[in-house]
Amino acid sequence: MRHVVLVGVCLLLAPSSAGAQSRLRTDVDTTVVTVGDRITMTVSVDHDASAQARLPDSLALGSFEVLAARALPLATTDNRTTSAWTLTLAAFELGELEIPSFPVEVVAADGSLESLETDPYDVRVVSVGVDESGEIRDIRGPLGIPISSLVILLWVLVPLLLAALLWVVVRRLRPGGADVSRAALGPLPRPPSEVALEALAALEASPLLERGQVKEYHIAASDILRTYVEARFRIEALEMTTREVLEDLSAVGADASFRVGLRNFLEACDLVKFAKARPDADRSRAVLDLGRRIIVESQPVATATAGAA
Numbered sequence: 001m002r003h004v005v006l007v008g009v010c011l012l013l014a015p016s017s018a019g020a021q022s023r024l025r026t027d028v029d030t031t032v033v034t035v036g037d038r039i040t041m042t043v044s045v046d047h048d049a050s051a052q053a054r055l056p057d058s059l060a061l062g063s064f065e066v067l068a069a070r071a072l073p074l075a076t077t078d079n080r081t082t083s084a085w086t087l088t089l090a091a092f093e094l095g096e097l098e099i100p101s102f103p104v105e106v107v108a109a110d111g112s113l114e115s116l117e118t119d120p121y122d123v124r125v126v127s128v129g130v131d132e133s134g135e136i137r138d139i140r141g142p143l144g145i146p147i148s149s150l151v152i153l154l155w156v157l158v159p160l161l162l163a164a165l166l167w168v169v170v171r172r173l174r175p176g177g178a179d180v181s182r183a184a185l186g187p188l189p190r191p192p193s194e195v196a197l198e199a200l201a202a203l204e205a206s207p208l209l210e211r212g213q214v215k216e217y218h219i220a221a222s223d224i225l226r227t228y229v230e231a232r233f234r235i236e237a238l239e240m241t242t243r244e245v246l247e248d249l250s251a252v253g254a255d256a257s258f259r260v261g262l263r264n265f266l267e268a269c270d271l272v273k274f275a276k277a278r279p280d281a282d283r284s285r286a287v288l289d290l291g292r293r294i295i296v297e298s299q300p301v302a303t304a305t306a307g308a309a
Contacts, residue, residue, distance in 0.1 A: 022047040022106045024116040028099070032124045036090055036275030038067065039123065043104065044084035045116065049076055050109040053083035056102060063097045064089045064123075091125045092277040098122055127267060192231035193295050199224045200288050200295075209281045215272055217284055222269035225262065225291050232298065242266040261294040 027042040045053040059066050072084040091097055099121040106114040203224065208217040226237035226245070235248040245266070249259050268287050271277040279287075 022051070022053070022114055022116060024104055024118065026118050026121070028121055028123075031122065032126065033091070034126055035092055035094065035271060036277075039064070039089040039091075041087040041089055041099070041121075042084060043087065043118070044072075044082055045104055045106060046080055046082050047106045047114075048108065049079045049081045051081075051106050051114075053104060053106045055085060055104060059087070059102055061089065061102070062100045063093050064091050064099055090275075091123065092271055092275050094125050094127055096122060096124055191299075192228050193299050195231070196224055196228035196295050197292060199227075200291055204285065204288050209284055214278050214284060218269040218272040218287065221287055221291060222266060222273065225265060225294065228295060229262070242270055255298065258294065258298045261290065261297070265290050265294060 023046040025044050025046075027044075029040045033039055043055070047053055055069070059069070066087060067090055068088040070086050072086065075082040075084075089099065101118045101120050104116045104118070106116065108114065200221070203217070203220050206217075208214075208220070223238065229235060229237040229245065229249070233249060233252050233254060235245070235252065237245045237248075240248070242263070246259055246263055249262070265287065268279075268290070272279065
């Protein structure tokens with residue numbers, strides 16, 4: 001739905017304007033957008049044909065970034081002309097935001113100046129693909145396995161288990177068998193949390209932020225946490241959207257506080273990856289601090305206790 005608001009009343013005009021007034025109108029194509037979505041704002045001024053209307057040289061619109069400004073062809077009827085512009089805006093913050101007012105000037109043929117000003121305009125910016133209600137849905141129950149399939153599975157697994165047990169016994173009875181078995185196993189895999197924390201430390205020590213590579217920095221941070229989620233919860237987080245990751249974590253019973261922290265972390269990275277936000281160095285490093293806290297607090301109690309010892 002398009003919203004049209006008449007927002008300006010002209011000031012006193014010069015005598016040469018014969019008492020005519022200019023009229024200002026704004027047209028915004030939407031009042032609800034997601035982060036980074038484009039908003040088209042049309043500003044039009046109806047004025048005397050001998051006058052000229054102009055926008056400010058620079059527009060500072062608070063939380064909204066002006067991506068483009070384009071002048072439309074003049075439309076003249078009788079002694080009146082309509083000057084119009086389209087502004088393409090975007091916001092990279094969440095919540096109820098405001099497009100602030102800004103001045104539009106009309107310069108008469110004799111040089112006299114008429115100043116009009118738009119009214120502020122409210123726009124609601126919502127997150128990308130996240131339920132703003134904050135409700136946590138119930139965990140989906142386990143899928144039932146037909147009894148016939150279960151029986152077949154047992155018939156296959158029991159012989160395999162017996163064969164594996166027999167192999168272990170034979171290997172241990174052979175001289176040097178136990179030592180050979182341990183050597184064949186190789187080193188134990190490192191805990192996912194240890195690998196992820198080490199990767200975050202390496203990213204923090206990298207020169208990406210000093211080089212201005214903010215997007216690459218946040219992509220790497222997102223991949224580290226997604227890799228941790230894959231190893232910790234056995235879901236393909238690297239191939240999923242943020243919303244899909246959160247849904248699968250809910251399905252496997254991941255702790256609610258972990259999901260909330262991970263959502264905040266991934267959304268902060270997504271704003272830079274997809275919405276072209278450019279946080280400063282301190283805010284970028286704060287994202288890594290959040291990632292470390294998420295990893296440490298999500299470790300199993302036994303693992304966390306052993307690490308502390």
